[in-house]
Each structure stands twice: as C-alpha cells, then as structure tokens.
Amino acid sequence: MRLDITGLSVEVAGKRLVHDITLRAGSGRLVGLVGPNGSGKSTLLRCVYRALRPAAGTVRLDGADLHAMDARAGARMLAALPQEASTEFDFTVAEVVAMGRLPHQRGAGRASAEDSARCARALAR
Structure with missing residues (x-):
C-alpha cells in the first residue's frame, strides 16, 4: 500500500504544529520519522491514522484520500496501535x-x- 502525504499542515487551538509536509512511502517500504521532541512526528502520524484532521493537505492511501472516506472504509484500509495508547481493559x-x-x-x-x-x-x- 502506497502512502502519499502532500502539503500537510496541522493546527490545534490556533497554533500551527506541522507545516507543509510532503512524504511518499512506497508499498512494502519501511519509513522512519526522525526528529527532536516536539517536532511534529506524532502529530503527523495522528493525521495518517485519522485521529487528527489536517488544516491543509491530503493523506492518500493507494491514491484514495483517507480523510474523504467514511470511517468504515478508512478502517478497512488502515489501523494503528499507538505506542502511547493506554487502556483500562485487559486485552490479550x-x-x-x-x-x-x-x-x-x-x-x-x-x-x-x-x-x-x-x-x-x-x-x-
């Protein structure tokens, strides 16, 4: 599955957290996001797995705009289990x-x- 991020910007409470990011990850490729704390890595990923909506730009999976899809269609294509996720339930x-x-x-x-x-x-x- 190919991931294309084009011109992505994120604003939260009037503050720009990520500005004009463009990234392409080809199918079967492993990509690492590297940068100092607070540089926007997690914010960018939250846009990819639809926990945040970008203020500008697009996130496409195999050419389809992820944020234009309904929730079920998007969930069929992409899921995330963030490292910092916490839960009060015990799941195997x-x-x-x-x-x-x-x-x-x-x-x-x-x-x-x-x-x-x-x-x-x-x-x-």
Missing part, C-alpha cells in the same frame, strides 16, 4: 488482533470462522 494479543476485523463485519456481528482463521494466520506470521 489475540483480542487486539481480532479488533482489526471489526470494520469487515456486518453491523455488530460476531467474528466468523473466516475472521478467526485470518487472525490465527496473522498471529502465526
């Missing part, structure tokens, strides 16, 4: 992996046999 690794199948299920349905098999394959990898 298998339960966290299974959460990735939620956007592919209908309504509030239960996991299908196919969902369980996909999760098992992911864990085996």
Whole structure:
C-alpha cells in the first residue's frame, strides 16, 4: 500500500504544529520519522491514522484520500496501535488482533470462522 502525504499542515487551538509536509512511502517500504521532541512526528502520524484532521493537505492511501472516506472504509484500509495508547481493559494479543476485523463485519456481528482463521494466520506470521 502506497502512502502519499502532500502539503500537510496541522493546527490545534490556533497554533500551527506541522507545516507543509510532503512524504511518499512506497508499498512494502519501511519509513522512519526522525526528529527532536516536539517536532511534529506524532502529530503527523495522528493525521495518517485519522485521529487528527489536517488544516491543509491530503493523506492518500493507494491514491484514495483517507480523510474523504467514511470511517468504515478508512478502517478497512488502515489501523494503528499507538505506542502511547493506554487502556483500562485487559486485552490479550489475540483480542487486539481480532479488533482489526471489526470494520469487515456486518453491523455488530460476531467474528466468523473466516475472521478467526485470518487472525490465527496473522498471529502465526
């Protein structure tokens, strides 16, 4: 999956945190964001996984504008488990992996046999 970020800027409470970022990560590539504390790395990533909406610019996955998609379509393409995420619930690794199948299920349905098999394959990898 190719990621293209073009002209991305982020403002929070009237303060510009990220200004005019352009980045391309080709399919199958590993990209590292490096910079000092407070330079905008996490803010940029929050725009990529839709926790923040950019003030300007676009985030595209395989050419599709991620912020123009409805939540379910976006969740089918991208998920994030931030390092700093905290939870008050105790989830097993298998339960966290299974959460990735939620956007592919209908309504509030239960996991299908196919969902369980996909999760098992992911864990085996």
